[in-house]
Amino acid sequence: MNRNIDLVKFSGDGWTFKEEDSGIKVWFNSSGDIASLNLGDIASLNFFDIVPDLPSAVKQENITFFRNLYRHIVSTVNGGIVSVEIIDIKNIPSVEVILKIPQNPTGMSYIGSVTLPFKDFSFVMKYECPEHGMTGIRDTLIAVKIGDELEHTPNGIPIGWMKDPYDSEYDSNARYNLSAQEKYDELFPEHPLTRVRNYLRNLSSNLMIHPDLINYPKFGEIKKPSTLPKITFSSLLSSLRNLLSNS
Known part of the structure; x- marks a missing residue:
C-alpha cells in the first residue's frame, strides 16, 4: 500500500477547497456573521507518516491517559479541554478532541480534531472555529440564566x-x-463551539476511507502506563505542532 494523504477523502456541504x-x-467555510472565506472556519486533513x-x-x-495528555x-x-473521547470512525478506533x-x-x-491512528502513521482531521464579532455572549447569557442556581463565594x-469537564483535581486551571454544555448549543447555533460539534458529528459521513486502510494494523497495543506519561520538551513540541499546525 502506498501510504499518503489520498487514502482518506473529505467532502462536505459548504466547504471550499483551498490548498x-x-x-x-x-x-474554508464562511461562517457566523463573517462573509469572507479567510475569516471563516477552517478544516484540514493532515497525514503524518x-x-x-x-x-x-x-x-x-x-x-x-488521553485526557491527561491533551489537558x-x-x-x-x-487553553483548556472541552472534551476528549474515544470514538469509532468507520470501524477505526479514533480520538476526538475539542x-x-x-x-x-x-x-x-x-x-476540534479526530485522530485516526494506524500502526506507523496517522491521519488527523481538524476543524478550527474562531469566535468573532461580539465575543462572550454565550458565557454571559448562560451565567445570568443559571447564576441563582450556583453557590457564591463571599466575594x-x-x-x-469554571471547572474541568472530567476531573475536579484540575478545576483551578480549567478553561x-x-x-459549554452541549444542551445549550441549540440556543447559540452560530457559536464556534456549536459549529465545531456539528462538524465533528457529521465527520464520519463526510470521510471516505480507502479499503486498504480498513484492514491495516491499527495503532498497536502497548503496555498501559500506571502514571501520566512523561512529556518531554521534544514530544510536547511535536504534539503541539501536529494538533495546532495552521491554527
Missing part, C-alpha cells in the same frame, strides 16, 4: 462555574465553564 501542501489539505505520538492504545479503558498539551498555550484556546485580543477559538464569585 494542499506537505501532507495537509485545507478547506510517523508512528503516532499517543500515550496508549485507543481504547475506552485508556481514556484517562497538559493545551495548557502550554493557556480544545478552547484564547484569541488575541479577545474571544476564544475552538479546535460574589460563582462556585463551580471550560458551564455554558
Whole structure:
C-alpha cells in the first residue's frame, strides 16, 4: 500500500477547497456573521507518516491517559479541554478532541480534531472555529440564566462555574465553564463551539476511507502506563505542532 494523504477523502456541504501542501489539505467555510472565506472556519486533513505520538492504545479503558495528555498539551498555550473521547470512525478506533484556546485580543477559538491512528502513521482531521464579532455572549447569557442556581463565594464569585469537564483535581486551571454544555448549543447555533460539534458529528459521513486502510494494523497495543506519561520538551513540541499546525 502506498501510504499518503489520498487514502482518506473529505467532502462536505459548504466547504471550499483551498490548498494542499506537505501532507495537509485545507478547506474554508464562511461562517457566523463573517462573509469572507479567510475569516471563516477552517478544516484540514493532515497525514503524518510517523508512528503516532499517543500515550496508549485507543481504547475506552485508556481514556484517562488521553485526557491527561491533551489537558497538559493545551495548557502550554493557556487553553483548556472541552472534551476528549474515544470514538469509532468507520470501524477505526479514533480520538476526538475539542480544545478552547484564547484569541488575541479577545474571544476564544475552538479546535476540534479526530485522530485516526494506524500502526506507523496517522491521519488527523481538524476543524478550527474562531469566535468573532461580539465575543462572550454565550458565557454571559448562560451565567445570568443559571447564576441563582450556583453557590457564591463571599466575594460574589460563582462556585463551580469554571471547572474541568472530567476531573475536579484540575478545576483551578480549567478553561471550560458551564455554558459549554452541549444542551445549550441549540440556543447559540452560530457559536464556534456549536459549529465545531456539528462538524465533528457529521465527520464520519463526510470521510471516505480507502479499503486498504480498513484492514491495516491499527495503532498497536502497548503496555498501559500506571502514571501520566512523561512529556518531554521534544514530544510536547511535536504534539503541539501536529494538533495546532495552521491554527
